[in-house]
Amino acid sequence: MNGSAPTTGAGHPARWAALAVLVLPVLLTSMDFSVLYLAIPAISADLAPTSSQMLWILDIYGFVLAGLLITMGTLGDRFGRRLILLIGATIFGAASVLAAFSTSPEMLIAARALMGLGGATLMPSTLSLIRNMFDDPHERAKAVGVWTAAFAGGGALGPIIGGALLNYFPWGTVFLINVPVLIVLLIAAPVLVPEHRDRSGARLDLPGAALSMVAVLPLVYAVKHAAEITGWDARASLATAIGVVGAILFILRLRTATHPLIDTSLLRNRRILGALTAITLGIMAMLGPNMYLAQYLQLVIGQAPLTAALWMVPMTIAAMSGAMLAPQLRAKTSTAVAIAIGFTTAAIGLAVIALTPPSDGAVIMVAGGVILAAGVTTVMTLATDIVIAAATPEQAGATSAVQETGSEFGGALGIAFMGSLGAAVYRSELDNVGDIPAAARESLAGAREAAASLPEQLRDDLLAHANQAFTSGLTVAAIGAAVTMAILAVAIPWLIRGAEETASTGASEADNDPEKRSAANASSPVEEETPA
Structure with missing residues (x-):
């Protein structure tokens, strides 16, 4: 993945081309929350899932994605955000093909779970790469606006694109539309997007990663389950209790780990x-x-x-x-x-x-x-x-x-x-x-x-x-x-x-004084930026 493309520093025009590449997975990840809803009747007629299986087909994507976000974001910090982005895009694309040609409810559920795994790598990778490519706070705000617009637009475009496709093609096409977009990403990202990774030598906190999932997954499940039954039952209460305990243990781990997953000062x-x-x-x-x-x-x-x-x-x-x-x-x-x-x-x-x-x-x-x-x-x-x-x-x-x-x-x-x-x-x-x-x-x-x-x-x-x-x-x-x-x-x-x-006040002084800006940059923690 190493090449000769220039890095996208604060004044390099390639950062905007790289941003255009990074919004592609954001659009897809957001679309896949909503694109499936219109395909439910066709999937029900073809695969005949039970009501429970249909709920899992709808929910497993967001369930897996939410539970793995923190872990995948940390993996990007440790091993390279562009690398994790490309791996995630590959998983997401392969899972989309698997979903499109599913022959049973169980196969579709598994494919949607794999899509959630891929999606969990895409979202934090794109946003963290934007953080690293745009040093100027005003430009970064514009870039985040583009990212947010893609996220919001993808969620709204999902039903429109899904409805149009389902008028003419089988239900599997709502997943296959991901593939050409991801191919563009896999070709363009190594050329335009610079690699970023933490070179401080910090190790991945595996117990912390496990506890983050123990905290998030039960809570997400509890809320989704309550929405499905339009109420709060014993199962939702048990899942909530497990999630709360997991969250407490996760916070304790953050405070005691040598290299915590998240900087605890942010939480204060x-x-x-x-x-x-x-x-x-x-x-x-x-x-x-x-x-x-x-x-x-x-x-x-x-x-x-x-x-x-x-x-x-x-x-x-x-x-x-x-x-x-x-x-x-x-x-x-x-x-x-x-x-x-x-x-x-x-x-x-x-x-x-x-x-x-x-x-x-x-x-x-x-x-x-x-x-x-x-x-x-x-x-x-x-x-x-x-x-x-x-x-x-x-x-x-x-x-x-x-x-x-x-x-x-x-x-x-x-x-x-x-x-x-x-x-x-x-x-x-x-x-x-x-x-x-x-x-x-x-x-x-x-x-x-x-x-x-x-x-x-x-x-x-x-x-x-x-x-x-x-x-x-x-x-x-x-x-x-x-x-x-x-x-x-x-x-x-x-x-x-x-x-x-x-x-x-501090930002304005640094923006208006090149020496202060240089000093601020020099005092920032060291992180490697590898050219594409």
Whole structure:
């Protein structure tokens, strides 16, 4: 992988070409969270999975990815971030082919798990390489904006691309589209992206890596399981207890290990904690309503999957715009004020979503989603920049993985908590209606299935009640999320403002004084940068 391409220092134009290469795996990793949803009917018809197997097909990718992020980020720090990126891309591509040609539910579950393994190497590797390639804080903020836009855009593009493919091709094509993109990455990255690794001689803390998985995996499982059953049972409680114990042991290991996976000073920094909280809860606020939006467009209004996906395009554009414009907003105000504006915007978007009526409300729903998406990605971009800017060069991968783990938890929490709250309201409203089929009480999809076998008048009455109950649940969930965003608009800026003033003063002095900038660079921990 060694060649003659130049390194991408602060003033070298190749860093932007390298960034273009690095957003490719970000797009794919994000897309694979959502691209599968539209393929569920075709997969069910072809492979006939049980309900439990289908849940694992959907969840195993994110489950494995979340559990391995910190470990894979640390491996990148130790052995080379570009190397781990390329290995992960190879695994991801091979697993995509395996998934596309799966002949049984078990084979597809295994393939999705391997995709999660590959995805866990891609996300922290790309973000840590950006941290190393962009020394200038203003350029780095723009680069993080591009990265965030790709992440947000990938999640929104997944259903659109999936819907288009499924109109003409078998369900396996939703996985095969990964392959040509990854081939481009594998060819271009060794040429354009410089290698970075920690040369301090620190060993990989294997007990710490194991404890990180013991902490993360049970907690992610608990949240996902609670979302599936729309409640909290003994299994979720047990998994939570195991995860909490694992988290305590992991923190103790970080404090006692000679070479801990993560710099413990980061966990004591209120600015970093504020940024991680913003990332986790910001993602939660965006993904929860997205789940409702897809169901509203398809189940309440009755749109086809591809039509529903196209209605979500404005949200994609808004999300990418928010990410790209966040650095300019910060330049005109400050990080704290810009984050406050982002959270306030998100709260307004959720308030608009809460106004969605039981019928003909697509315009209101999408308008609220556009405002929400712009606000959340503004927060995501600025908070992510805070986290990776605080990382030492040696631990950029592990620190980026912590940020990604927060995103994973946020997504799971959004679907679990907003989904559970909406489901509770849905059932409560239908309990007050007369004779309702049991399937209709479980979900809006169940109501539509039950209504299909009823006479016309009964069918229309059932669907009217179900649509009203669904939008009532949506309203309650959106209001709860809006209140949360409004609180964060005050709390997060308060957490980071004091530290920001000190950091900004030091950064401004260094930016304006070449000698101070050189001295700061000279005093930074030594890390090897290998040309491509």
